[in-house]
Amino acid sequence: MASESQKKGAQSPETRPLLFLAEYETAGDVFHAAEHVRDAGYEKWDVHTPFPVHGMDKAMGLKDSKVAWIVLVMGLTGCTTAFLMMWWMNGHDYPLVIGGKPGFSLPSMIPVMFELTVLLSAFGAVFGMLGINQLPKHWHPVFFSDRFERCSDDRFFISIEAADPKFDLEETKALLEGTHPSHVELISEEVEQ
Amino acid sequence: MGYKKPIEQLDERHLVSEGTTFAQVTEIVSRVTEQKAPRLWWILFGISTSVTGVLGLTIGYLLWTGIGVWGNNSPVAWAWDITNFVWWIGIGHAGTLISAVLYLFRQYWRTAINRFSEAMTIFAVICALMFPTIHAGRPWFLYFSLPIPNQMNMWPNFKSPLLWDVFAVSTYFTVSLLFWYVGLVPDFATLRDRAKNKFRKWIYGFVALGWRGSNRHWSNYERAYLILAALSTPLVLSVHSVVSFDFATSVEPGWHTTIFPPYFVAGAVFSGFAMVMTLLIIARTVYGLHDLVRIRHLELMNKIMLTTGSLVGYAYAMEFFIAWYSGNPYERFVFINRAMGDYWWAYWSMITCNVISPQLFWFKKLRTNIPVMFIVSIVINVGMWFERFVIIVTSLHHDYLPSAWGNFSPTIFDILTYVGSLGLFFTAFLLFLRWLPMIAIAEVKMVMPQADPHLGHGDEEHGEDHHDDATAVPAMAEE
Numbered sequence: 110m111a112s113e114s115q116k117k118g119a120q121s122p123e124t125r126p127l128l129f130l131a132e133y134e135t136a137g138d139v140f141h142a143a144e145h146v147r148d149a150g151y152e153k154w155d156v157h158t159p160f161p162v163h164g165m166d167k168a169m170g171l172k173d174s175k176v177a178w179i180v181l182v183m184g185l186t187g188c189t190t191a192f193l194m195m196w197w198m199n200g201h202d203y204p205l206v207i208g209g210k211p212g213f214s215l216p217s218m219i220p221v222m223f224e225l226t227v228l229l230s231a232f233g234a235v236f237g238m239l240g241i242n243q244l245p246k247h248w249h250p251v252f253f254s255d256r257f258e259r260c261s262d263d264r265f266f267i268s269i270e271a272a273d274p275k276f277d278l279e280e281t282k283a284l285l286e287g288t289h290p291s292h293v294e295l296i297s298e299e300v301e302q
Numbered sequence: 303m304g305y306k307k308p309i310e311q312l313d314e315r316h317l318v319s320e321g322t323t324f325a326q327v328t329e330i331v332s333r334v335t336e337q338k339a340p341r342l343w344w345i346l347f348g349i350s351t352s353v354t355g356v357l358g359l360t361i362g363y364l365l366w367t368g369i370g371v372w373g374n375n376s377p378v379a380w381a382w383d384i385t386n387f388v389w390w391i392g393i394g395h396a397g398t399l400i401s402a403v404l405y406l407f408r409q410y411w412r413t414a415i416n417r418f419s420e421a422m423t424i425f426a427v428i429c430a431l432m433f434p435t436i437h438a439g440r441p442w443f444l445y446f447s448l449p450i451p452n453q454m455n456m457w458p459n460f461k462s463p464l465l466w467d468v469f470a471v472s473t474y475f476t477v478s479l480l481f482w483y484v485g486l487v488p489d490f491a492t493l494r495d496r497a498k499n500k501f502r503k504w505i506y507g508f509v510a511l512g513w514r515g516s517n518r519h520w521s522n523y524e525r526a527y528l529i530l531a532a533l534s535t536p537l538v539l540s541v542h543s544v545v546s547f548d549f550a551t552s553v554e555p556g557w558h559t560t561i562f563p564p565y566f567v568a569g570a571v572f573s574g575f576a577m578v579m580t581l582l583i584i585a586r587t588v589y590g591l592h593d594l595v596r597i598r599h600l601e602l603m604n605k606i607m608l609t610t611g612s613l614v615g616y617a618y619a620m621e622f623f624i625a626w627y628s629g630n631p632y633e634r635f636v637f638i639n640r641a642m643g644d645y646w647w648a649y650w651s652m653i654t655c656n657v658i659s660p661q662l663f664w665f666k667k668l669r670t671n672i673p674v675m676f677i678v679s680i681v682i683n684v685g686m687w688f689e690r691f692v693i694i695v696t697s698l699h700h701d702y703l704p705s706a707w708g709n710f711s712p713t714i715f716d717i718l719t720y721v722g723s724l725g726l727f728f729t730a731f732l733l734f735l736r737w738l739p740m741i742a743i744a745e746v747k748m749v750m751p752q753a754d755p756h757l758g759h760g761d762e763e764h765g766e767d768h769h770d771d772a773t774a775v776p777a778m779a780e781e
Contacts, residue, residue, distance in 0.1 A: 140755035156517040160747040174525035198457035220466040224473040238526035245511035261492040263324035
């Protein structure tokens with residue numbers, strides 16, 4: 110089964126393995142397979158699903174997401190920036206007397222402070238998430254597989270990268286084949302001579 | 303998150319028609335963007351782009367001549383333009399409510415309608431932003447409202463609610479756009495993977511950011527999504543509150559009331575749900591989405607409209623009571639004038655459309671009847687427009703001294719700008735239906751029974767799989 114749909118792998122003997130890709134039919138299958146791969150001690154591997162599968166983080170042994178910390182920092186930055194901006198502009202640099210109100214007055218600053226907190230937090234959430242995920246990234250070995258197109262439809266995949274210290278052409282394949290996949294393939298790239 | 307079996311004792315059923323597969327969900331939603339548009343789409347698109355063209359001409363003429371082409375004049379300096387602004391902003395609110403508030407409350411029936419209503423939010427806010435921009439008279443000086451150095455060496459006045467509005471509405475637009483886009487990324491990947499021609503693959507691939515369904519990504523993605531929902535919830539409440547401050551902080555009888563922020567928010571949600579309902583019924587019928595958008599979804603939306611409509615009715619009554627109870631003769635006069643003065647017909651249209659018509663939804667027969675809910679949703683939108691008109695115009699036209707009284711009547715350009723903004727909205731919406739997945743594919747799959755990794759088999763041997771039942775998806779009750 111291995112290396113059948115890889116990029117021109119058959120003609121060129123000089124190929125380097127990139128990753129193993131195992132395909133599963135159901136969320137349950139991929140869930141239990143992920144537990145096996147986790148218990149086997151792999152590190153550079155991933156599960157690919159069309160939607161987030163409940164409990165998969167635990168099945169993969171992932172740590173908690175760090176996005177919230179970025180949001181916290183950004184939110185505090187937004188709040189402080191808004192406060193300093195209004196204090197400096199209306200209270201210090203050029204106080205405007207309108208309706209006899211003081212130049213610097215905290216109650217009237219609350220709405221803008223709130224809005225900038227939310228705005229910068231949202232930037233933190235979205236761009237922080239993309240940053241941690243290293244997206245956009247349009248090149249990835251999983252895209253070499255034609256079967257992988259169904260990953261955004263109704264199939265579930267596990268990929269184990271060749272860069273993983275435990276990666277072994279025979280053992281890793283045997284491990285994946287023992288988890289009831291519907292298909293296992295090796296993705297390789299040509300090595301330039 | 304995940305899937306939880308419907309509780310039979312509570313008479314719950316599945317969120318998606320039974321027997322629907324993942325592939326069918328992908329197919330039902332994606333094919334709309336892949337096939338030729340139906341004839342009805344072209345007819346509607348033709349009409350709405352023509353109307354948008356009229357809008358362009360009207361605005362061009364208005365900018366060339368000045369905003370005197372509108373009927374606004376002292377003492378009614380705010381009229382249709384601000385009415386339209388508040389109306390459109392309010393419509394936008396349902397999108398955020400559905401995508402954020404219902405998400406936090408784990409109301410998973412939202413998955414069928416959230417993409418749709420978020421799109422509606424974005425387009426409604428664009429239409430809304432247009433009105434104060436033109437109303438300011440010289441839009442090319444709009445940068446005066448931003449905290450950037452200008453030739454007058456002055457900074458904006460941060461104590462003005464109008465400036466808060468600039469920050470609130472632009473933040474709202476930006477955050478809604480980000481929320482919408484984040485939700486779209488996995489579905490763009492679906493369209494990319496299904497694409498047959500290179501051009502489509504390139505475009506959808508570009509916007510999908512190289513999404514590969516990685517669980518390491520989903521983990522951060524879901525956290526970011528949750529945080530965005532948690533941010534949008536107070537944001538959406540703040541936006542219409544700030545809009546109401548434009549009125550409430552003035553010393554105008556009929557405007558200067560503390561009930562305005564909650565009253566405006568309730569009205570916003572009410573009108574937004576009505577607009578979602580109108581659009582959803584059309585799209586569901588045209589594109590055959592009956593398996594994903596079920597009668598039950600529509601019924602739940604009608605219940606929300608009944609609730610918010612009644613809240614709005616309560617606010618109308620309470621305003622009247624406080625006007626009397628305050629003992630302020632100007633305040634009393636303005637409210638009596640609303641109901642019985644020159645604009646009595648607008649007031650009673652508002653009461654009929656907003657308070658009386660949603661009461662039909664007390665009856666299950668009526669709230670599950672598509673023609674009835676379609677008509678009521680349009681009636682509510684009309685009523686909510688009248689609400690803003692009544693608040694703005696009746697307060698301004700007769701306030702304190704009779705020597706400063708006046709009346710307002712719209713000109714043809716008032717009407718054309720308003721109708722034109724509807725054209726702009728529908729043009730954007732039709733383009734959205736044509737090119738983007740109108741239902742959140744990944745989110746719908748997540749609430750289907752097959753999405754549960756513990757479905758049916760092999761659970762006993764994996765005792766360590768912890769289910770956090772508090773976060774599991776509650777299925778939908780169905781009588």
